[in-house]
Amino acid sequence: MTTITKRKMAYDKFTVLKSSAYPLPIENVDTDQIIPARFLKATERKGFGDNLFRDWRYNSDGSPKKDFVLNDSKYGGRILVGGKNFGSGSSREHAAWSVYDFGFRCVISSFFADIFKNNCLNVGVLPVQVSEEFSDKIFAAIEADSDTEITVDLPSQKVSLPSGESELFQINTYKKENMLNGFDDIDYLQNMMPEIDSFAAKRPF
């Protein structure tokens, strides 16, 4: 087996992102909405962005639903701001892929579902959890001006609005290093295979 001693980039590095954002102030957005199950039939990671929020974004005849935020030309950017408990439900990583493939690098919410958050970190989308108060401020700022640029500064773990209001967010040191360098976990694990093998040898089943 190949021994990997260096870690390679798995996705683009994330440092500071300054961008306008799409607001989606709905709570409990589940991964079945982010990408419905019928679009999980691919065997390659291709084209998932086209079906991001498929049933909220398109009518059954394929025409866009005008009132859905992704179809509203006044919004744009690489940040998605979602309501509380974003990404609940199915563990499908396809949800994180579709968010990434659409062009988002960051999702902001006052609360994330566990698996979705993990999946985002593994594919290079930064999940930024803010307080409900700050989340409300972000939504209000975008509502007042759809071009509002939000700055997500990973090195200083800070998200800020043009008004100067800002909030710090949490990310563990290991995952932060990964995101800053574009690393994933597989190379890390490959580099510790002897340790894993001796552990495995002692497992009773």
Add this chain to the structure above:
Amino acid sequence: MSNTLFDKVWDSHVVRQIEDGPDVFFIDRHFIHEVTSPVAFLGLESRGIGVKYPERTFATADHNTPTINQHLPVKDPLSANQLETLERNAAKYGIRHWGLGDENNGIVHVVGPEHGITLPGATIVCGDSHTSTHGAFGAIAFGIGTSEVEMVLSSQCIMQPKPKKMRININGELSFGVTPKDVALFIIAKLSTSGATGYFVEYAGDVFENMSMEGRMTVCNLSIEMGARGGMIAPDETTYSYIKGRTFAPKGDDWDIALAYWETLKTDEGAVFDKEFNFDASEIEPMITYGTNPGMGIGISNNIPESKNIEGGKATYEKSLNYMGFSEGDAMKDKQIDYVFLGSCTNGRIEDFRAFASVIKGRKKAENVTAWLVPGSHIVEKQIREEGILNILEEAGFELRQPGCSACLAMNDDKVPAGKYAVSTSNRNFEGRQGPGSRTLLASPLMAAAAAVTGKVTDPRELIDNNN
């Protein structure tokens, strides 16, 4: 030091603790299926690495499979391609594979326990959030993403921060007509769909101690629906007698050694949880959901809550009720329904078919109802035949389909049409979950059976005798 069941199993699987980072966490048993594994195998290929411990991974086809005419080629080319890809990858890397038509095939969370692959004290993952099912045996089991599937294939480890601990105690005796599904929907309604996010749950108390393995699996299966990564129940005699003799369970001396270890797997007196809830079994009645997440459930004799009594945003609540075509204050009882789905990793086991049959026996399927009865595996299907349940179903005008995930997530042809109502024993009532525009009411197999014969939402206690 006093430890919880969860601590004991978790801590014994930590290969390395990363400072201010996740644990490198060893996985004993790994399940894969056709939908969330292909990209993981592609990842291995592009890195030029292989599957490290193929004997620890088990493959079954379930998410995409048709539930009729399984002997014929799969019509949908994309589904067929996923099934072939799974078979090819399994063969290439020497992974055991129970494909479509194999006598051991079925829903991953049904076949794992059936074959004794699921064991107390083990760590089990799968690219499927309902992997929490296996916690019923005192295992730590949870769903993962495809990147993590690739990690397990290539190193048998994933990187996970240790979750916080929650215990949910329910003591007392369940009332007549109240099933494990009702217990789970009750808990989720109390805690909400995100109430246990960040936690791993232990279920404790009389209700779970007196529950069958099938019932415990239903409860643990639904842990994810309140946001918990997983749920677990301490193993006991019920667990051991279920496991003993199954294909992959330890045998002979190995059994004795395993049993001695399993008997240590309980939460010590005085162990501390980050959060603890206590409920009384008598509070629980047959449950049904009215909204678009599993936390939106009520006892059958209650009405849909008014938005002013609901935590969270009014807009989200109204959107949900609007989707369902319901109004605040409505009774769920007597609402007309169109479809009934019995099956899934939540309620597709033999006990669920026995419960369903107990209600429909001697009755007829309602004319207006389309019913899909889908066993969780071929072994369940065989039991249904052998126990005479099939005759009861057929006499009442029902057909039995072939095993698979089916209408739970509607990846195959089993789709509920837009606007139609389905009483489903599955796990999610999200918008469009059972087909674009479909409206799902989650309930127990008893409630599903009652709806199937009356054509409307019905309290199953009105149709069954209380022999107690």
